[in-house]
Amino acid sequence: MTGNKAVAYKEPGKVELIDIDYPSFELQDGPGVNPANVGRTVPHGVILKTVATNICGSDQHMVRGRTTAPPNLVLGHEITGEVVEVGPGVEFIKVGDICSVPFNIACGRCRNCKERKTGICLNVNPDRPGSAYGYVDMGGWVGGQANYVLVPYADWNLLKFPDKDQALEKIMDLTMLSDIFPTGFHGAVTAGVGVGSTVYVAGAGPVGLAAATSAHLLGAAVVIVGDLNADRLAQARSFGCETIDLAEGGPAEQIEQILGVPEVDCGVDAVGFEARGHGHDAKEAPATVLNSLMEVTAAGGALGIPGLYVTGDPGGVDEAAKKGALSLSLGTGWAKSLSFTTGQCPVMKYNRQLMMAILHDKVSIAKNVNAKAITLEDAPRGYAEFDAGAATKYVLNPNGYLS
CATH class of the missing domain: 3.90.180.10 (Medium-chain alcohol dehydrogenases, catalytic domain)
Structure with a gap:
């Protein structure tokens, strides 16, 4: 055998x-x-x-x-x-x-x-x-x-x-x-990326880089990738992405420095449930990415969420997180009429x-x-x-x- x-x-x-x-x-x-x-x-x-x-x-x-x-x-x-x-x-x-x-x-x-x-x-x-x-x-x-x-x-x-x-x-x-390529593409498609779009991809790991690649393939005008990891941000820049260093703070102000406005047309979460906060000493804060994406995505826009979320996390930061229950600012999403797409690609x-x-x-x-x-x-x-x-x-x- x-x-x-x-x-x-x-x-x-x-x-x-x-x-x-x-x-x-x-x-x-x-x-x-x-x-x-x-x-x-x-x-x-x-x-x-x-x-x-x-x-x-x-x-x-x-x-x-x-x-x-x-x-x-x-x-x-x-x-x-x-x-x-x-x-x-x-x-x-x-x-x-x-x-x-x-x-x-x-x-x-x-x-x-x-x-x-x-x-x-x-x-x-x-x-x-x-x-x-x-x-x-x-x-x-x-x-x-x-x-x-x-x-x-x-x-x-x-x-x-x-x-x-x-x-x-x-x-x-x-x-x-x-x-990862279809998953990143799905994130970009469900975020509504098209010709001339401005796009923010949270996370410069392989799925985030695949989402950024997909946004370019779909005709985006500007693709911005945010992360805490300098090497991964350099990799995003290597194929034409703008980048923001989340160790320096949240994305809105840095997006404004790039686009002139603190918002994008489309947002992609390529991080998932082990998300960390912003700043040099950022600790795990699993709702950070989703809440920041709702903040910076223009009213009427959409969030593609290929990042993984689970119903059982033994290492969650609190009892709610251990069950996949996160403190989302859903009111922000509702007020801005944002659309969300989650789940397996x-x-x-x-x-x-x-x-x-x-x-x-x-x-x-x-x-x-x-x-x-x-x-x-x-x-x-x-x-x-x-x-x-x-x-x-x-x-x-x-x-x-x-x-």
């Missing part, structure tokens, strides 16, 4: 490379697997040999101990792979195809999937609508930071790249299609168009997020450096496809 190594969460601040079973076309019991999913057969699935799988800020929330993730949960929902086995119910995907895997697991059969709401599929997670690989409370589908991974409903979920050689040449860009709504933009050289997402390939064995170092604030998107290379 072919061996399979994977990156697993062990305890707060610690991940390890462990041996796991080679995937089968039946869900097995294991860390985080919902009992109702154990024994579920997957004749519609394929097994992928992983080409690239990325470390995500959402993974980092679990690794910090900020969720209820159990020990030995195999991580990884950003997956690109080559098909090595197909189940008997797979009709169109073939062995040898190289494909992007949307991080949302979707059946393609339920009402929500048919309405393109693939982030809240009704049939893949017994706990709640919506699922993802290698993530807490998402049904227990094994993560993709491994040599091999099972993908269910393959004909529906997989985005096949049209030319294998071309895909491998652009793989560092294409690997971003599984999550429905990746399949955007990934094909963004693939075409990559293949035809309309965007350089890997360069913009400073993508760097490392080995699977180096994953613990990648997690540690990312947690320390590295302005890098770490791409794991489990099987040697990446140069």
Whole structure:
């Protein structure tokens, strides 16, 4: 039997490379697997040999101990792979195809999937609508930071790249299609970004940089990125963004220095529930980003909120935050008639168009997020450096496809 190594969460601040079973076309019991999913057969699935799988800020929330993730949960929902086995119910995907895997697991059969709401599929997670690989409370589908991974409903979920050689040449860009590029794009689209827009993106991590890239692709006139991390702000400036240093204070005054007015047309939250306040000694204050976005977004505007928020946070700053209850200035949002869009990005709504933009050289997402390939064995170092604030998107290379 072919061996399979994977990156697993062990305890707060610690991940390890462990041996796991080679995937089968039946869900097995294991860390985080919902009992109702154990024994579920997957004749519609394929097994992928992983080409690239990325470390995500959402993974980092679990690794910090900020969720209820159990020990030995195999991580990884950003997956690109080559098909090595197909189940008997797979009709169109073939062995040898190289494909992007949307991080949302979707059946393609339920009402929500048919309405393109693939982030809240009704049939893949017994706990709640919506699922993802290698993530807490998402049904227990094994993560993709491994040599091999099972993908269910393959004909529906997989985005096949049209030319294998071309895909491998652009793989560092294409690997971003599984999550952060569509997620950033979704944030920009739902914030209403269009030709001539002024945009404020809170957060210069990979999703924030992907949102800024997307705002440029959508025709924004000015894209402003705010963060407390100087290196990440420098990365945003490297592809034409204006930046504001939140260590120097809140965004309104700094936005006014750039635009002449203290507001923007569109706001994007690319931070989520571990947000910090403003100033040199900023402490965690999870409602800060949402409240500041409501302050600086023009009346009648919209907020795209791809940043992750949770219903269970053991490390929350108070009892309310531990349950995902934040002190939002909703009155501000109501008074300004602001629109809000939250939740998982429905990746399949955007990934094909963004693939075409990559293949035809309309965007350089890997360069913009400073993508760097490392080995699977180096994953613990990648997690540690990312947690320390590295302005890098770490791409794991489990099987040697990446140069």
